[in-house]
Amino acid sequence: MSPNFPLSRRGLLISLAAGATSLAPARRARANPLFTDFPFQLGVAAGDPVEDGFVIWTRLAPRPLETGGGVPPVPVPVVWEVAADPGFTQVVRRGEALARPELGHSVHVEVTGLEPERDYAYRFLVGGEASPPGRAKTTPARSASPSRARFGVVGCQSYEQGLYTAHRKIAEESLDFIYCYGDYIYEGRGAAAPPRPWNPRAHLGGEIFSLDDYRRRYAQYKMDPDLQASHASTAWFCTWDDHEIDNNWAGDKDQDGTPPEIFNLRRQIAMQAYYEHMPLRASSFPRGVRMQVYRNAAWGGLLDLNFLDTRSHRSDQPCGDKWATTCDAVRDPAAQVLGEAQEAWLFRNLARSQARWKVLAQQVMMMDLERREGPDPGYNLDTWAGYAVPRARLLAHLRDRRIGNTVILTGDEHQHYAGEVFRDGRNPTGGPLAVEFVSTSISSGGDGVDQRPDGRRYLAENPFLKFNNAQRGYLVCDVSPQTWRSEFKVLDQVSRPGGVLSTRAAFVVENGAGRLTAA
Numbered sequence: 001m002s003p004n005f006p007l008s009r010r011g012l013l014i015s016l017a018a019g020a021t022s023l024a025p026a027r028r029a030r031a032n033p034l035f036t037d038f039p040f041q042l043g044v045a046a047g048d049p050v051e052d053g054f055v056i057w058t059r060l061a062p063r064p065l066e067t068g069g070g071v072p073p074v075p076v077p078v079v080w081e082v083a084a085d086p087g088f089t090q091v092v093r094r095g096e097a098l099a100r101p102e103l104g105h106s107v108h109v110e111v112t113g114l115e116p117e118r119d120y121a122y123r124f125l126v127g128g129e130a131s132p133p134g135r136a137k138t139t140p141a142r143s144a145s146p147s148r149a150r151f152g153v154v155g156c157q158s159y160e161q162g163l164y165t166a167h168r169k170i171a172e173e174s175l176d177f178i179y180c181y182g183d184y185i186y187e188g189r190g191a192a193a194p195p196r197p198w199n200p201r202a203h204l205g206g207e208i209f210s211l212d213d214y215r216r217r218y219a220q221y222k223m224d225p226d227l228q229a230s231h232a233s234t235a236w237f238c239t240w241d242d243h244e245i246d247n248n249w250a251g252d253k254d255q256d257g258t259p260p261e262i263f264n265l266r267r268q269i270a271m272q273a274y275y276e277h278m279p280l281r282a283s284s285f286p287r288g289v290r291m292q293v294y295r296n297a298a299w300g301g302l303l304d305l306n307f308l309d310t311r312s313h314r315s316d317q318p319c320g321d322k323w324a325t326t327c328d329a330v331r332d333p334a335a336q337v338l339g340e341a342q343e344a345w346l347f348r349n350l351a352r353s354q355a356r357w358k359v360l361a362q363q364v365m366m367m368d369l370e371r372r373e374g375p376d377p378g379y380n381l382d383t384w385a386g387y388a389v390p391r392a393r394l395l396a397h398l399r400d401r402r403i404g405n406t407v408i409l410t411g412d413e414h415q416h417y418a419g420e421v422f423r424d425g426r427n428p429t430g431g432p433l434a435v436e437f438v439s440t441s442i443s444s445g446g447d448g449v450d451q452r453p454d455g456r457r458y459l460a461e462n463p464f465l466k467f468n469n470a471q472r473g474y475l476v477c478d479v480s481p482q483t484w485r486s487e488f489k490v491l492d493q494v495s496r497p498g499g500v501l502s503t504r505a506a507f508v509v510e511n512g513a514g515r516l517t518a519a
Contacts, residue, residue: 033076035062035070035127037062037063037070039060039061039126040124041223042061042219043131043222044124044133044228044232045236047235048279048297049138050138055109055111055235055279056080056279060105060126064220071101077099080096081093103275114138120136122135122136134233137176141300145302149302152177152178153439153474154166155181155241156412156414157443158443162444163496164227164494166443166474166501168230173233175234179409182239182240182243184274209266214269237307240293246266250317254266268289275291291312293307301356302479303479306346315332315336336387350401356405357406357484359406363410366384366391366410366436367385367464371458392423399433405514408435410436410439411438414440414441416469416504419464420464420514422464435514437486440473442494471490471491472490473490474489490504
């Protein structure tokens with residue numbers, strides 16, 4: 001903290017959790033500020049819902065692409081409201097939070113005291129301006145037995161590679177919540193002009209390294225009205241993948257061989273920017289290169305949701321992270337994907353869960369998909385298939401504890417996949433230990449095609465794989481105690497406005513069956 005702003009980390013966390021009203025900063029807050037430009041240009045968001053509340057977020061940025069966002073470097077008080085109706089005639093919670101310059105004038109309020117399984121509206125007020133309203137729904141009580149949950153899965157949204165039509169469409173779905181598996185931003189430099197037809201937009205500036213760089217990149221993404229609509233439509237559970245920091249990073253290693261102590265500086269900066277721009281609780285406040293991204297949530301007794309972090313605690317990719325290959329290092333007994341602490345946490349959650357469906361919401365494919373043409377095995381080594389020992393350990397835990405109804409939700413691939421998870425996909429004997437649904441990208445990869453040649457080959461050579469599609473879109477999961485239904489939504493184009501949405505396929509898992517059936 002600045003010497004002119006003497007607030008301890010513990011004090012800051014307390015103030016964040018309390019709506020930033022419990023401690024007074026040394027610098028005088030700017031009361032009733034006036035803005036020459038609209039201060040809520042990055043929209044609003046809600047996240048991490050529980051039975052009595054959720055987090056609400058905004059960031060003051062009247063000039064989002066400027067250093068400091070166009071706000072003077074002083075704390076600014078922001079009023080927040082939560083109402084039982086969209087017109088805010090029944091305000092049930094109201095308070096004031098400080099938008100602090102140290103956090104890019106972002107605001108995170110942990111709202112409590114609400115009723116379970118109910119829709120609420122929220123907004124922010126500052127300087128005579130009101131933010132756009134958002135909607136969020138509290139979860140059912142943990143003791144409840146809800147009859148249904150309907151939610152979306154999104155991610156991989158390269159700003160350069162396509163429009164966010166999928167976000168506009170998912171905002172119209174009236175979902176209970178959305179899970180974002182990661183790659184919310186991409187860190188690379190702007191594309192060379194003029195953009196190609198499938199690349200209608202370009203990043204500002206070069207590859208991002210500084211805090212100002214990361215803030216500007218988030219601002220460029222968040223200014224998109226379709227992304228804002230998606231956030232405003234329902235609460236999100238957010239995790240990261242690699243591009244929020246650097247492509248294919250693993251633990252303290254990046255893809256370029258940067259010394260770990262140098263890369264860790266970038267990690268700290270990127271983690272702060274991620275926290276500043278996501279609707280996260282104070283428990284996820286970054287501490288150096290540590291940030292609590294993995295966590296658990298519930299939808300009554302219907303869903304037990306384990307949100308995983310498959311980047312921060314993993315060992316380096318084996319075999320030089322080459323594509324469609326394998327080597328002895330794939331079977332390294334010391335390899336980690338989750339790290340010891342997160343793995344133990346997950347195993348405890350799975351063993352204790354009484355929910356009908358156990359969900360692993362994570363980033364990289366669990367199926368050991370054969371990617372290499374010909375008889376020799378070859379895998380994507382950035383997935384669980386590149387880490388044979390921790391993968392086998394997790395699947396053995398499911399088998400030995402007889403943990404059924406396990407559903408894995410994944411992203412990263414820029415394609416839709418549906419399949420069954422076996423300990424050894426080359427010899428898929430016995431019943432599957434889980435099913436996996438991989439959601440395609442929002443925009444990364446451009447328009448895409450219905451199926452690429454390698455996708456057809458994957459289906460032919462991997463009998464556990466049931467579906468593949470290479471267009472842009474998202475996943476909608478409609479869950480009851482009897483069935484889990486996943487619908488693969490696709491767009492005919494993202495390179496131009498007016499993309500048409502359709503349901504390309506749907507698959508069902510029956511309670512206790514553990515196998516996929518085409519709907």
